[in-house]
Amino acid sequence: MADRIERLRALTKHQESESTVTKSSQNSYNCSYCKDTGDIWVNTWTLRECTHCNIRKMEDIQRKIRAAxxxxxxxxxxxxxxxxEGRPEAIKKAxxxxxxxxxAFKEIRKTKHNGIALYGNSGSGKTHLLAAVTNNLxxxxxxxxxxxxxxxxxELTNAEKGKVQDIIHRMQQCEVLFLDDLFKGRGKPTDFQFEIAWSALNYRYLNNKPILVSTERSISDLLDIDEAMGSRIGEVTKNHMAIINGSREEMNYRILGMLEDDE
Structure with missing residues (x-):
């Protein structure tokens, strides 16, 4: 409401001074129809959203980027x-x-199989690829x-209960959830870690909400941690998944770079 009032004031001020605006100053606007306000006057008391520019869309995108x-x-x-260039076929497939x-996202986003999962070696580019997906979305x-x-x-381990619940709620309700390096580590997740993952993943599974998952764990590992959770991840990502396995020297681009520097 406050933003709309400010736009009304800006438009009113512009109308009052319009007669003194020169052609050169008019050309300084990105949108000459609404003067970059996002609204156009239909009559003296009525505004409608400007269809000639995407200012509000860009503002919404920037807000979502900041929120992420x-x-x-x-x-x-x-x-x-x-x-x-020069990377293994498994990485090219991923x-x-x-x-x-x-x-495919627009078409599949409301279906059961609307997720993507990249499994495998550290340093193989899983996070980079899903970050590219994230930036595109x-x-x-x-x-x-x-x-x-x-x-x-x-961060959540030492957080107050209210903050933990807030984060879980956001993980459940956001349009797309990106879990990066899920269950990273050699040991079995703690009960607290599992509760966080299960609360988010089960809710999203039941409500057909997309997930992006990168993990060094294998599909078998996830099933061993919890079969219900592992099978849910497998089901929703079955159409978009890749397994990147191989030697460290072959798959880990960070190590590969070190070896090349030594040559």
């Missing part, structure tokens, strides 16, 4: 910046799976909540 807490480094992880998911105005598993769980 996306860093500049994260924004730079695109399909174009992903290095494919790249294609991620791209195909973006292409955000650019279309689709909300994505990014939850880096290790950092997120560490």
């Amino acid at each position: 807490q996306i860093t500049e480094e994260f924004k730079a992880k695109t399909f174009g910046s992903f290095e494919l 790249f294609k799976v991620a791209q195909s998911y973006v292409i 955000l650019s279309k105005g689709i909300e994505v909540f990014y939850f880096p598993w290790v950092e997120g769980i560490k």
